[in-house]
Amino acid sequence: MQNADQFWNRIAGKYAKRPISDLENYHKTLNRTKSYLKPDDHVIEVGCGTGSTALLLAPYVGSILGTDFSRSMIEIARGKAQAEGVSNAAFQTADVTKPLTLDPKPDAILAFNLLHLTKDPAAVIGNLSAPLERGGLFISKTGCLKPKRWLFGPLIKVMQLFGKAPFLNYLGVEELERLIRAAGFEILESDSYPAKGISRYIVARKV
Numbered sequence: 001m002q003n004a005d006q007f008w009n010r011i012a013g014k015y016a017k018r019p020i021s022d023l024e025n026y027h028k029t030l031n032r033t034k035s036y037l038k039p040d041d042h043v044i045e046v047g048c049g050t051g052s053t054a055l056l057l058a059p060y061v062g063s064i065l066g067t068d069f070s071r072s073m074i075e076i077a078r079g080k081a082q083a084e085g086v087s088n089a090a091f092q093t094a095d096v097t098k099p100l101t102l103d104p105k106p107d108a109i110l111a112f113n114l115l116h117l118t119k120d121p122a123a124v125i126g127n128l129s130a131p132l133e134r135g136g137l138f139i140s141k142t143g144c145l146k147p148k149r150w151l152f153g154p155l156i157k158v159m160q161l162f163g164k165a166p167f168l169n170y171l172g173v174e175e176l177e178r179l180i181r182a183a184g185f186e187i188l189e190s191d192s193y194p195a196k197g198i199s200r201y202i203v204a205r206k207v
Contacts, residue, residue, distance in 0.1 A: 004117075005069055007166050012072035016050040025193040029201045032189070033110065033139055034060050036203060041107040046096050046128065047114030051077025051089070057110075058089040065106075067094035096124050100131050108137040113199075115176070116143040116169050122179050129183040129206060138185055138204045145198055146172035173200050180204050 008015075020026045030053065037043065040062040045054045048066030050073050058064050066089065068074050077091040094100065096111075097118065109128050115121045128138060145152065145168060159165035177187060185204035193201055 004166060005071075007163065008068075008070035009072040010163075012050065012070060012076055015073070016076050022194065022197075025197070025199070028193050029112075029141055030056060032201065032203070033057065036137055036139065037061050037108060042104055043108045043110065044100075044102060044106045044131075045110040045112070046094070047111055047117070048077060048091065049073050049113075051080050051091055053110075053112060054089055054091070055080060055084060055086050058086050061088070063088045063090070065089075066091045067096075069093060069095045096127055099127050102131040105131055105133055106136065108139060111138070111140040111142075113141055113143065115140060116145060116171055117166055118169060119167060121169060121171065121176070122182070125179055125183040129185065132206045134206055136206045138180070138206065139202070140180075140204075141193075141199055141201045142171060142176055143168075143198050144171050144173045144176060144200045146170045146175070148198060176200060177202065 034057065037060055043057065043061045043064040045064060045066045048054050048068050051066050054064050054066040066077055071093055074091045074093050081089050081091065109132060111128060115124060118124045132138065156165050156168055177190060180187060180202060184206055186207050187202060187204045189203040191201055193199055
């Protein structure tokens with residue numbers, strides 16, 4: 001079975017061309033995120049993929065660094081930034097399962113559609129908490145798949161055997177919120193977009 005970086009490197013080109021499936025709710029969470037960011041903020045987006053969200057947020061912050069462990073995703077993101085003339089966005093490979101060394105310290109760390117793809121989300125959230133100063137923001141959107149495991153689990157398992165799906169962690173909303181609080185955050189906002197969907201948007205502040 002292929003590992004995670006092989007999977008995402010292989011599908012990077014196709015992923016970049018795929019339209020956002022729920023544009024309305026994507027923009028709702030994007031606008032909620034903008035409302036928490038300031039023009040001079042230094043922002044990190046981990047698991048940035050091909051950089052689409054980072055590039056949309058770039059005009060609203062001082063600088064944004066997008067990271068992903070897929071080299072192919074980062075290459076596409078850099079190309080998009082250059083093509084769009086976005087000068088305050090940078091992209092580099094990084095592994096969120098390892099401690100992050102960030103200089104300067106970020107004002108906010110974003111993790112969209114990432115935590116449910118990790119084997120140890122508690123460790124990842126801890127790694128993301130460490131570089132933040134008190135008052136720093138952690139903003140995430142996570143597929144909370146636990147209630148749907150009975151439906152998706154068997155199909156996903158077969159797809160994984162054939163290299164058609166990545167690893168998935170079947171998190172629940174309560175478990176996710178508990179992990180975020182345990183990493184030293186207070187939750188400012190927690191909601192689902194769409195309201196009855198599986199995607200949980202959480203804004204937390206380091207205390």
